[in-house]
Structure formats: structure tokens, C-alpha cells
Amino acid sequence: MSNSESAKERSRASAPIEKPDEMASASSARSRAARTYRRGNDYSAVSPAVIKRLPRYFRYLRELLHHDILRISSSELSEMMNVTASQIRQDLNCFGGFGQQGYGYNVKYLYSKISDILGVSSNFNAVIIGAGNLGHAIAGSNMFEHRNMNLIGIFDVSPQVIGRRIANYTVMDMAELPAFAKKRPIDIAILTVPKEYAQETAQTLANIGISGLWNFTSTELDLKVHGIMVENVHMGDSLMRLMYEINNNEQLNET
Amino acid sequence: MSNSESAKERSRASAPIEKPDEMASASSARSRAARTYRRGNDYSAVSPAVIKRLPRYFRYLRELLHHDILRISSSELSEMMNVTASQIRQDLNCFGGFGQQGYGYNVKYLYSKISDILGVSSNFNAVIIGAGNLGHAIAGSNMFEHRNMNLIGIFDVSPQVIGRRIANYTVMDMAELPAFAKKRPIDIAILTVPKEYAQETAQTLANIGISGLWNFTSTELDLKVHGIMVENVHMGDSLMRLMYEINNNEQLNET
DNA sequence: TAGATTGTTAATCGATTAACAATC
DNA sequence: TAGATTGTTAATCGATTAACAATC
Numbered sequence: 001m002s003n004s005e006s007a008k009e010r011s012r013a014s015a016p017i018e019k020p021d022e023m024a025s026a027s028s029a030r031s032r033a034a035r036t037y038r039r040g041n042d043y044s045a046v047s048p049a050v051i052k053r054l055p056r057y058f059r060y061l062r063e064l065l066h067h068d069i070l071r072i073s074s075s076e077l078s079e080m081m082n083v084t085a086s087q088i089r090q091d092l093n094c095f096g097g098f099g100q101q102g103y104g105y106n107v108k109y110l111y112s113k114i115s116d117i118l119g120v121s122s123n124f125n126a127v128i129i130g131a132g133n134l135g136h137a138i139a140g141s142n143m144f145e146h147r148n149m150n151l152i153g154i155f156d157v158s159p160q161v162i163g164r165r166i167a168n169y170t171v172m173d174m175a176e177l178p179a180f181a182k183k184r185p186i187d188i189a190i191l192t193v194p195k196e197y198a199q200e201t202a203q204t205l206a207n208i209g210i211s212g213l214w215n216f217t218s219t220e221l222d223l224k225v226h227g228i229m230v231e232n233v234h235m236g237d238s239l240m241r242l243m244y245e246i247n248n249n250e251q252l253n254e255t
Numbered sequence: 256m257s258n259s260e261s262a263k264e265r266s267r268a269s270a271p272i273e274k275p276d277e278m279a280s281a282s283s284a285r286s287r288a289a290r291t292y293r294r295g296n297d298y299s300a301v302s303p304a305v306i307k308r309l310p311r312y313f314r315y316l317r318e319l320l321h322h323d324i325l326r327i328s329s330s331e332l333s334e335m336m337n338v339t340a341s342q343i344r345q346d347l348n349c350f351g352g353f354g355q356q357g358y359g360y361n362v363k364y365l366y367s368k369i370s371d372i373l374g375v376s377s378n379f380n381a382v383i384i385g386a387g388n389l390g391h392a393i394a395g396s397n398m399f400e401h402r403n404m405n406l407i408g409i410f411d412v413s414p415q416v417i418g419r420r421i422a423n424y425t426v427m428d429m430a431e432l433p434a435f436a437k438k439r440p441i442d443i444a445i446l447t448v449p450k451e452y453a454q455e456t457a458q459t460l461a462n463i464g465i466s467g468l469w470n471f472t473s474t475e476l477d478l479k480v481h482g483i484m485v486e487n488v489h490m491g492d493s494l495m496r497l498m499y500e501i502n503n504n505e506q507l508n509e510t
Numbered sequence: 511t512a513g514a515t516t517g518t519t520a521a522t523c524g525a526t527t528a529a530c531a532a533t534c
Numbered sequence: 535t536a537g538a539t540t541g542t543t544a545a546t547c548g549a550t551t552a553a554c555a556a557t558c
Binding site for chain 2: 017042043044056057122137138140143149172187211229234236237238245247
């Protein structure tokens with residue numbers, strides 16, 4: 001982040017604009033599942049390619065804030081992120097004019113906007129299904145605080161792990177899930193069960209009425225009929241892409 | 256996989272072609288790092304979009320084999336995978352003519368070809384850097400056997416975990432890594448350390464001469480100057496995309 | 511005001527789909 | 535052989551980049 005020092009310095013000069021700080025009103029103690037959220041805008045026309053890039057902007061903007069950089073231009077950001085300035089401006093303008101001509105972008109304001117678009121103020125409730133090593137790793141991560149999510153439970157079927165403590169949670173019996181879901185609405189289920197149980201577990205989750213499934217199994221689950229969004233992690237695919245790149249790049253270097 | 260029953264039945268009839276079984280000759284006991292691998296073709300002209308899809312073909316073909324389906328047409332596969340038959344034929348033809356007019360594709364042959372392209376026969380040696388929950392989860396997965404990779408060690412800096420047994424491996428001291436690497440060449444490092452240590456650890460890994468880095472930290476590491484391929488997992492980005500989809504899709508349903 | 515940088519339109523590039531001739 | 539299905543070319547669609555007028 002060394003090449004943004006100039007931006008840092010400039011940010012200490014008085015900023016010509018003072019956009020409202022929307023961060024403060026963003027979070028609420030209650031879950032989105034409790035139907036207290038305010039409906040956002042309709043972004044259905046925004047292209048998938050743009051949406052796929054949003055979380056990366058979120059990460060970089062957060063990083064800028066950590067470095068007390070309060071102002072940035074599309075060209076400065078483009079250098080940092082290794083994309084074109086044009087793309088950045090195009091991407092951001094899908095959601096509204098967040099910048100100011102002659103000035104650039106207010107990092108704090110932009111970050112709050114991107115956060116809102118991504119749903120950080122939704123206060124989702126999540127549960128982990130499968131208390132194996134991966135479920136354990138996810139439970140212990142800081143993934144949730146950073147995104148205003150509430151991990152409200154961890155479930156498993158194995159008597160050997162039910163009742164065990166994992167990252168401040170007591171693993172519950174999968175059989176208790178439907179009753180649990182009635183008391184505390186579940187927005188997102190994180191699926192870390194063995195591949196063989198993925199399909200049936202997904203069906204159970206569909207029945208209790210989740211909104212999204214974060215799928216760590218290598219199986220593909222079609223739950224669109226139930227209106228459930230599925231996001232696949234497919235770590236194995238990622239590893240194979242790496243293997244491919246190593247082989248292919250090395251050849252280029254050697255030839 | 257219910258809609259492929261017809262393919263299954265047909266596959267039991269005698270197949271008009273008998274492509275050579277290249278699977279048998281694919282694996283070797285020695286590591287690619289030991290420079291025993293045969294150089295592959297140059298696929299540098301193949302578009303990134305195609306390459307990104309290859310692991311998914313790999314998964315589906317493996318699944319077909321498990322179901323004893325030995326023959327498939329692009330249209331049957333397209334239905335299964337929810338893509339166009341045209342795309343499948345285009346994708347596969349980037350690497351050569353793997354099918355046969357009037358017949359379709361021999362699943363076993365196609366699987367072996369895709370495997371080779373992805374580098375499954377490269378016999379990569381891998382180490383895990385960071386023996387936390389995530390490192391533990393990856394070490395215990397079946398990720399490696401399926402891809403002919405050898406997990407040859409797990410390293411950490413914390414005296415509390417060094418010496419502990421994890422999935423049949425004894426966690427080694429990070430300080431021993433350079434010496435270890437001299438004895439057993441490392442192709443791929445799997446980085447599961449806390450974000451704060453990502454950069455310096457990556458530098459250490461670059462110095463011992465790895466070929467690829469599988470990055471689980473949310474930091475982006477530029478090691479292209481060292482000719483090292485980096486593949487980022489960025490689980491957090493995946494979670495945010497899910498959050499976005501839930502918000503945006505629900506709105507559509509409600510309006 | 512002049513300089514800087516956005517927002518936005520137009521041009522280019524890349525990826526997907528359609529169509530069909532080649533061929534098993 | 536006739537039927538089926540690939541391999542491949544051409545047409546369409548979508549995504550990225552370039553350029554510049556608008557404007558702070």
C-alpha cells in the first residue's frame with residue numbers, strides 16, 4: 001500500500017465534500033430474519049461480472065480505512081488493485097454516483113455504500129451444519145463479525161461431537177434443528193458435511209426455510225426451486241486451477 | 256443424475272470406439288519437483304473463461320464414471336451441467352478433438368484427458384503452512400489423493416502446536432522449512448496463517464523456491480515477480496456474494 | 511478560475527451461442 | 535447407408551476499455 005501515500009497525505013487536507021455517514025445507521029441488533037430490515041434498491045440489471053468484483057472492492061476499501069486513507073481516485077485505486085480506472089468507475093456507477101468530479105471518492109462513504117449493497121447491514125443469522133474440522137475452522141474465524149453476521153448455532157449428527165464445545169458454541173443435534181429454527185430464524189446455512197450427506201441435508205435445510213446455503217461440499221445442489229440461493233466454495237476446483245497454472249506457466253518460462 | 260439413465264443404458268452396448276486408456280500411464284511414484292515429468296502441450300492461447308470451467312468438467316466426469324456411464328453426448332452433459340452443448344464442444348475443442356461424430360464422448364478417455372490438462376499426473380508435493388483449524392481441515396481432507404498430490408509436511412511457528420500430531424503428520428517448526436525443502440522439493444505451499452503473517456511467510460516460501468501458492472488468507476500476494484502462481488480462495492468474498500444474492504433475489508420475489 | 515477527476519457514451523475486445531458441414 | 539453428433543465457422547451477445555464532456 002506504499003503507492004498510496006500521496007492519497008494519505010492529501011486526505012489530511014480539508015475534504016471538499018462531507019457526504020453523510022451512513023455507517024452509523026447501518027447496523028441493528030435484530031436479525032434480518034426477524035423482518036426488520038429496510039428494503040434496498042433493485043440491482044437486478046447489474047451484470048454478474050460487476051457483482052463478482054464487489055467483495056474485492058470491499059476488502060480494499062476496508063484496508064484503505066485501516067491505513068487512514070480517506071480519499072482516493074479511480075486511478076490510484078486502479079494501480080493498487082491492478083485493474084483499469086475505467087472499470088472501477090463503470091462498476092461503481094452501476095449503483096449510483098459515489099464520487100465527485102475533480103476530487104475522487106470519499107473512502108468512508110464508498111465503503112459504507114459497498115457494504116450496504118453487499119448486505120452487511122442485513123444482520124443475517126447463520127448456522128454451521130457439520131462440526132468437523134472445516135466447520136470448526138469456520139466457526140473460529142472472524143468471518144462473521146466483519147460482516148455483521150450472527151453465528152447462532154452449530155449442528156451435527158454424530159453422537160461423538162454433539163455436546164462438544166467448539167469456539168464458544170455447544171454442538172447441537174441435527175434432530176433439534178427444526179425446533180431451533182422456529183425459535184430463531186435462520187437465514188444462512190453453512191454446509192460442511194461429508195459429500196455423501198450433502199443432498200439430504202440440503203433438503204432438510206430447504207424445509208426449515210433458509211434463504212441461502214453456503215456450500216463447502218463438492219456436490220452441486222440445486223435449490224433454486226425453493227428460492228434458496230446457493231454459493232459454492234469448491235475448494236478442490238481452486239486447487240486444480242492452481243495445478244493447471246503451475247504446469248502451463250512453467251512451460252512458458254522454459255520455452 | 257437421474258436424467259442420464261439413457262446414457263447409462265446405451266453405454267452397456269458395445270462402444271464403437273476404443274480409445275487408448277491413458278489413465279494407467281498417468282501416475283508416477285516420484286514427484287514432479289524431482290523433474291521427472293513429461294512436458295505437456297502449450298495451452299497459453301486458451302481463454303481464461305474456458306480454463307476456469309475445466310475443474311467442473313473434471314468433477315462431473317468423475318461422477319459419471321462412478322455411475323458406470325462410459326459414454327456421453329455434449330447435449331446430455333449440457334443438460335446435466337446446466338450449460339449449452341455448444342459451450343461444451345467449444346471448450347473441449349480448445350485442447351483437441353476428444354469426441355467422435357455420431358457417437359459422443361468416451362467418458363473414461365475424456366476424464367483422463369481433462370485430468371492430464373489440469374495436471375493430475377504432475378505428482379505435486381505440497382506443504383501446509385499454518386496448523387490452525389483450517390490447516391487441520393485441509394490436511395484431513397481427501398483433496399490430495401483425488402488429485403495425485405502428496406502432502407509432505409505441515410509447518411507452524413507456534414511452540415504450542417509444533418510437535419502435535421495432525422492427520423498423521425507431525426507439525427514441524429517453520430524454522431526447519433528451508434532445510435526440509437532442500438531434501439524434499441516443494442511444489443505447492445498451502446497458506447493458512449493469520450492475515451498479518453501472510454506477506455512475510457509468502458516471502459519465505461518464495462525464497463525456498465515453490466512453484467505455486469494456494470492462498471487462504473484474505474490478503475492478496477503478488478509473487479509473479481518470482482514466477483510463482485498464486486491462487487486465492489477468498490472464502491469471505493464468497494460469503495459476501497451469497498449475502499448479496501439473498502438480498503437481491505428476495506426483493507425480486509417480493510415485488 | 512483552472513485543474514482534476516468523475517460519469518457516461520462509443521469503440522473494442524472477448525466469450526457465448528447458433529448453425530451446419532464433416533464424418534463416424 | 536442413414537442417423538447422430540461432433541468440430542468449426544459465423545453471428546450474437548456481454549464485458550472491458552478508451553475517450554471526453556460534464557462538473558466539482
